[in-house]
Amino acid sequence: MVGVLSNQVDRMDIAAGDHIYSWRTTYLYAHHGIYIGDAMVIHFTKAAGHEIGTGTLLDRFLFSSSLATEGPPCQKCGHLINKQQGVITSCLDCFLYGGNLYMFDYAVSAAFFLAKARGGTCTLAASDPADVVIHRAQHLLNNGFGMYSLFKNNCEDFAIYRKTGLLVETSFSVGRSGQLASLTAAFSAVASSPLRFLTTSAGGLAIVTSGMYSVGRYVSDIGVRRDVIKVPVERLVEHWSRDPAPASQQRRQECHGDGHGGCVPVSRS
Known part of the structure; x- marks a missing residue:
């Protein structure tokens, strides 16, 4: 478990399947992703200047998920990034964008959660096993994660879904972003x-x-709120391929994880 005062870690401390992040814009906002090993990260991005799409200066100010586009391509991952938005793979250095490395903590206690005054650093929800997390990340790398939305479907939402398989059901609330x-x-x-x-x-x-x-x-928090459902990644992608509406508008189905990123229905009492 990461400390209460700081979630900063060294590179040697992270393992495949970990949810990592790095602060942007003088600690105003952070960019999140899933580490997959070999100094590579899968994360959900939006092109620079289009984070919120307001057509104002805010679009330039909030660039938390965009990658650096100036200078020559990265020798390690430049050939992998054939697009500047969506679910992409990049090296850890490009993901950090000059910032420090932090670890997002799962299954924390209520006391620990409340002691972390800054959101977007931990959750009471438990993480699925690393192999399930990586499977979800790889699957969505190939199939996408829907439309990016700063308020509904951002990089932190992406990482939390990869770790837990949980989606917010109601369409009127914000996503899973702490x-x-x-x-x-x-x-x-x-x-x-x-x-x-x-x-x-x-x-x-x-x-x-x-x-x-x-x-x-x-x-x-995603770990205590009642408007969440566990959705297997294959069903999520199938839904998006049929209907671009948010997953929160799907018919409700409560379920257990099946140990492989899947879903076992649970009848209501």
Whole structure:
């Protein structure tokens, strides 16, 4: 388990199937991927300048998932990157883009999760075995992961699905991204709650706001929320090939993992 203060690790500490990330834009946002060994990473990208597609300066400011396009191609992975967006393979150096290496932690305790004030670093959800994770990553490398969306289907969503097989069912909520869940929780704690008016002291306001922020992050985590389903990667790709609508609009089916990235239906009581 990575420490509470920092998730930074050395390259020798990661293994195939690990969920890794690197901070971008002065720690504003992070880019996530799945390490597959031999200093190579599979990750979900969007072309530079098109992260949110607003046509404003924000498109240039948020470049968390795009790869560097200036200079000569990387000698190790340049021949693999025949596109600058979608699910791609690149070397670890290109993935890090000059940043440090961090490990995303799974199956953490509630106390540990709440101690990590910054979202997008850990989850209460358990990871599937490494071979299942790599199978999903390789399958989607060949078949895609749908349309990139900063708020619904981003690089962190991609990595978390690779590790857990879980997808958010409801179409009105954000995806599995802990980073966006933290932003939503922070906004709700500061701007939307009448509880912040129950105290007049600065200390009391800080306690109420931080408490609401922590609760908001916790209930949004993929490991505790109820609007998630486990979807085998083959069924996910088949659905996208028939219908480009988000997977969250599929008919609900609760299921167990079958140990191979598959799904065993569970009847409701």
